[in-house]
Amino acid sequence: MAVVSKNIPAPDLVSISRALISVSDKTGLIDFVRALTKHGVEIVSTGGTRKAIAEAGIAVTDVSEVTGFPEIMDGRVKTLHPLVHGGLLAVRGDQDHQQAMRDHGIRPFDLVVINLYPFEDVRRAGGDYAATVENIDIGGPAMVRASAKNHAYVGVVTDPADYPLVLEALEENTGSLSYQFRQKLAAKAFARTAAYDAAISGWFAETLAIEHPVWRAFGGRLEQVMRYGENPHQDAAFYVNGDPRPGVATARQLQGKQLSYNNINDTDAAYELVSEFDPARTAAVAIIKHANPCGVAEGATLKDAYLKALACDPVSAFGGIVALNRTLDAEAAEEIVKIFTEVIIAPDATDEAVAIVAAKKNLRLLIAGSLPDPRAAGLTVKSVSGGLLVQSRDNGAVDDLDLKVVTKRAPTDRELADLKFAFRIAKHVKSNAIVYVRDGATVGIGAGQMSRVDSSRIAARKAADAAEAAGLKEPMTIGSVVASDAFFPFADGLLSAVEAGATAVIQPGGSMRDDEVIAAADEAGIAMVFTGMRHFRH
Structure with missing residues (x-):
């Protein structure tokens, strides 16, 4: 049942005379509290926060002195008390509320400073079940939400980064906070508790293997406001959600301009692709443009792999993203900087590089x-009008699949190695995807077409263009292998690959016309294997 508002107008300015402070992250705490006391603010605090303030020589009242009740149950119960929440929730312009405060000896709080138990950090660090549960804050979110609801009279601060803003506002308003400022603090507070609860519910779903919770929440912290989104007329920002998965969200940026929306999207695609290659086995480089690879290769060194990847499509590589699966060294760096490149991402880099x-x-x-x-599990999320599409990450790996030779001719060892390489790449190419590979390097990529045969032809044409630019007599697709992210519905796509010079094919299989496609492959004398796994990427 909805509560009917009494429509009592909020005051513009609220004088800050009493503050309740309980923080897990004590960054900037002492300087902030000391500045508050200079404005005559009385400080009430709890547990470790109270101890830190007292040790700094600042007068502070323990919350147990307010409630008349000690902290119990290892601190689980200390602020969940009417003398605390009454002081947070009282509508000061309401006569009934004022009478209740007088009757029960409740004093109001004007400022509440709370940051929550570090649940996200414990989860990120892989804490055990009991430790993770123990870091679920109860009293903190309750006080934050109570204060934010009653922002007409209470300012609530949930982020140490806002301490200077609060002090500046107090200076400007002679010890008071404006209604507009309190509103903004409340909005941030509710967003914080929402993200916190999203992290908790997400952890439970993951830990208990609940694939499709009835309620699904996602949250994140603002990392960066961008100049614009995919296009200049679109607003954009980057949020991080605490997922420890290495990549663009967790990487350190050593130099260069701020990353753009498209940079982050493309860099993520590049690093996820290059991670398919075990650095203990081979060096690998992926060059990405508009979230699609324009060249991928492995080699004895990163320099070798980069040059082979670049040769696939040197025109598209201009202004691209380069991802490496090993520490960037000087030799590779010297080659990469020869053309305009937007981003380089690697596990590490030498000082020389x-x-x-x-x-x-x-x-x-x-x-x-x-x-x-x-191979790690995880979720991907895509927004649609009115909802979210949530699915498990495509963590299928070709090396884990039981490949089935379906043609009269089996692939040679060299062909099989290239077929696996090609299928790794096809997993990261927008559908419909066709990938030609020769000697551990892509030599033609067709992406994002409505027809698979068109993707095959585009890949072959780009290979021909690259061969002409390199002064080669024939395209590198001659003697190559080809991968398709999904089955060939007709033989025409396969025959197009044969025309381009492919000698072996890898595809999921499963079409109603598989027999026709297999017969066409046999007639052409090429080898074909089925993976049984599709890699659509939209």
């Missing part, structure tokens, strides 16, 4: 620390 990249002031260099696990 950093110095080389530093000569290109606008080139962003990101150090991710490690590679994401391509």
